[in-house]
């Protein structure tokens with residue numbers, strides 16, 4: 001066991017398991033970023049419920065939310081690290097895995113603070129259905145992200161994480177990667193979104209979009225960032241200026257991971 005509070009030792013162990021030649025494109029990084037985001041994205045600012053504090057995805061209601069399909073693998077990969085450093089909360093471990101992964105894949109340093117506690121009361125688990133639905137448009141995106149406390153610029157920055165990873169038919173039903181470099185953190189999502197000629201393609205009975213050569217994909221919610229004039233202005237900034245995207249992403253992702261975090265002792269009671 002490591003010294004309680006030695007988060008650097010945990011970071012080192014997370015870094016060590018990220019490269020994985022048996023997984024997708026050779027990295028667990030995108031999966032961990034998605035875990036950190038889904039653990040946090042249930043936050044509702046009106047009722048102050050949900051969010052990353054609590055690690056409520058340990059409970060079956062949230063684990064079985066269809067939006068979280070596939071994240072059982074992420075949690076299982078992190079379990080040996082939890083066993084080795086039993087003093088860290090799952091809530092801290094899951095969010096930290098996202099932060100370490102972004103950095104590991106060449107992205108910005110994301111501010112992260114420990115101190116999340118794991119809830120023991122199942123009543124604290126947020127209801128299913130708070131995470132975004134990829135088949136929807138700009139109204140739905142704003143509804144979901146405003147509820148978490150994000151504005152247009154932060155929304156676009158956060159969804160830029162789709163430079164990473166891919167969709168899996170057996171999880172969301174959608175298929176394919178957004179870029180040809182799915183394990184590098186880049187601004188290519190925005191560049192492709194603007195430059196490619198996206199046309200509809202039906203996969204597993206769902207509408208998604210393909211580029212001219214049918215190598216890359218976009219979700220309906222991704223395309224909404226190009227169709228909505230206000231979102232599009234921000235997409236154009238991030239497509240041109242990688243540094244600005246990296247800065248804004250780091251700030252917004254850091255904020256996301258703080259949602260619903262209560263560092264007082266109330267949560268355990």
Ligand code: HEM
Pocket residue numbers: 030031033034037070132133134135141158159161162164165166167168169171172173174219221253
């Ligand atoms: C409108 C908002 C969003 C929608 C509808 C959405 C939807 C999806 C869907 C359907 C997948 C594919 C899951 C699978 O089949 O494995 C996915 C993957 C992913 N999403 Fe999002 N997402 C959104 C926002 C975000 C945000 C804010 C982040 C992070 C900051 C993020 C990070 C990722 C990553 C890294 C993957 C790849 C996972 C992997 O390769 O296993 N997404 N998203």
